[in-house]
Amino acid sequence: MAYHHGNLRAALVEAATALLEDGGPLGVTLRGAARRAGVSQTAPYRHFPDKGALLAAVAEQGFRRLGAAMARAARGHGADPVGALEAMAIALVHFADRHGAHYRLMSGPAVRGRDHPALREAALAAWGLLTTTVTACQRAGRIRAGDPAAFAFVLWSLVHGLSTLLVDEQIPPIVRQTWLPAELAKKATQVLLEGLAGKRSARPGRAVAPTLSPRSPRRRRARRP
Amino acid sequence: MAYHHGNLRAALVEAATALLEDGGPLGVTLRGAARRAGVSQTAPYRHFPDKGALLAAVAEQGFRRLGAAMARAARGHGADPVGALEAMAIALVHFADRHGAHYRLMSGPAVRGRDHPALREAALAAWGLLTTTVTACQRAGRIRAGDPAAFAFVLWSLVHGLSTLLVDEQIPPIVRQTWLPAELAKKATQVLLEGLAGKRSARPGRAVAPTLSPRSPRRRRARRP
DNA sequence: CAGGATATGTTGACACAGTCAACTTCTGGA
DNA sequence: TCCAGAAGTTGACTGTGTCAACATATCCTG
The missing domain is CATH 1.10.357.10 (Tetracycline Repressor, domain 2)
Incomplete structure (x- = not known):
């Protein structure tokens, strides 16, 4: 058996998914996924730069x-x-x-x-x-x-x-x-x-006819950096 | 100054909120909130049974x-x-x-x-x-x-x-x-x-007239315990 | 086929987190 | 007045993410 494990990456993603499904978001842990995949605690770092990357996968x-x-x-x-x-x-x-x-x-x-x-x-x-x-x-x-x-x-x-x-x-x-x-x-x-659906006569009072067409294209809003 | 701190609980909630606002969900930590409130790391446990309770507050x-x-x-x-x-x-x-x-x-x-x-x-x-x-x-x-x-x-x-x-x-x-x-x-x-808004004639083809009235009251669904 | 470069894993360690147990200090009522 | 309980502290334990240094398998080139 290729004890470079074949493809750890996929195994880790699967292990993390399993941890996630039973155990919730808190249950998923880098070390836990590694354990579950049968490798050492830091092995995942050969495939993911950090925990976030695993989660992203x-x-x-x-x-x-x-x-x-x-x-x-x-x-x-x-x-x-x-x-x-x-x-x-x-x-x-x-x-x-x-x-x-x-x-x-x-x-x-x-x-x-x-x-x-x-x-x-x-x-x-x-x-x-x-x-x-x-x-x-x-x-x-x-x-x-x-x-x-x-x-x-x-x-x-x-x-x-x-x-x-x-x-x-x-x-x-x-x-x-x-x-x-x-x-x-x-x-x-x-x-x-x-x-x-279609345009239709609004009820009396005020017209409610949102067209959802942009007034004018806008640049992205400023966000806190 | 009442160095039973007056009301730590409120101070901790405020501190946690501040940590949350800048630092995101990961930035909020029990010890950090305690630090920010100027008390020791385990002081919060006099007011909240665990971290989750603080977050809930x-x-x-x-x-x-x-x-x-x-x-x-x-x-x-x-x-x-x-x-x-x-x-x-x-x-x-x-x-x-x-x-x-x-x-x-x-x-x-x-x-x-x-x-x-x-x-x-x-x-x-x-x-x-x-x-x-x-x-x-x-x-x-x-x-x-x-x-x-x-x-x-x-x-x-x-x-x-x-x-x-x-x-x-x-x-x-x-x-x-x-x-x-x-x-x-x-x-x-x-x-x-x-x-x-109001009922209206559906377009030809099939009627789309959701009334959003229950067919019959139902008990809650089973959930994984 | 040899041998190193490189990818892949492992060991050991560090800082930080949540949490508990034991201890100290303050405060309000009998 | 004095003490029971509330409020806070110290020290320790486990588990986590992550890094540095080391070990080993794989593959390509000569």
Whole structure:
């Protein structure tokens, strides 16, 4: 047996994932992953510069799986982009519901931005699926004209928020006792889709007709360094 | 000077908050808070059973402030519940945008559920504000009939998701470069409100008319213990 | 096939964290 | 007045992330 272990890197990612799934975010530890992979405590440093990098790799793998799950859900709704959008939303919430700790890691501050380009890329890929489908909905006349990225972002926010609340067990009891996660995802998506649908006469009083079109492109906001 | 320090507890919460604001979630440490409060490393254990309890207290205070900010935003829209709802949504996003780490702590797994009833209570209070205002919108005919808790929850999910993405810097570049957070909050809320507004004829194809009324009350789902 | 360069792992150590046990000091009421 | 309990301190233990120095396997070149 190649007792350079073959491929430690993958083993470590798997070990860390296992630690994460049972034991929560606090349960994942560099030394623990090394132990679980049967190597010494500092062996991981040959593959990851630090703990954050390991976590980022785990998160990246999570995004890849999430993207796959969403794509799988969307298939079978080929003709119906709205159905595909709903299915993807449900798939995301479902993913978060199982793999709670994993989802938290993925969307958390484990690794910020540019540190780990592969992570960013995987996340953007999943997000891109949504945008594409939104565009399809627009072509089908089921979503009004406007920047598809913006619409997709609103949908993403909604579903992500739902997932986060679910994972963190912060869904108000009244709501939790009445609906299952998948139902919540479906209904929330449908409500949003209604809002995104066509232009319609606003109720008397004041016009509520958000177009979600930018007034003028803006540079990124200043952030504390 | 009362060198029983007067009220260490409050000082520790404040110190931990300061550590949190600059230094992120990893920067807050029991020993650090104690140092900052000018006491020994184990003094906090006279006031908090463990680190989690301190964090919970910090989070609780955050929810209280958030609730206050939302209430403040809603005031001045007394006659216009829709405007109040929008203002509250913007206030929440604004709160998350500043106090990023604090918001992450509040909505994170710092303390789960029953551990810290005061936390839960403060969170539910903020959430209750939304529900009340949704009810007002229904009375004003601006939101269709249905369970206000469910509608409020959808709105909460949307705004919370937006805030989370903002704090974790996971807003896609295209979106981030085009809109400011407050604009995103306002527009997203408006889209959702349109969806929540009145019943309307669905487009041809299939009816999309989510009522958000429960089929039948359900018990809580089983969770891994 | 030889032999070093390089990737891969290991040992030992350091600083820092959360937490506990034992001790000291302050303070409010019988 | 005086002491019981609250409030705070000291010292120690374990576990963690990380570094430096060392050991070994692998691979490419001569």
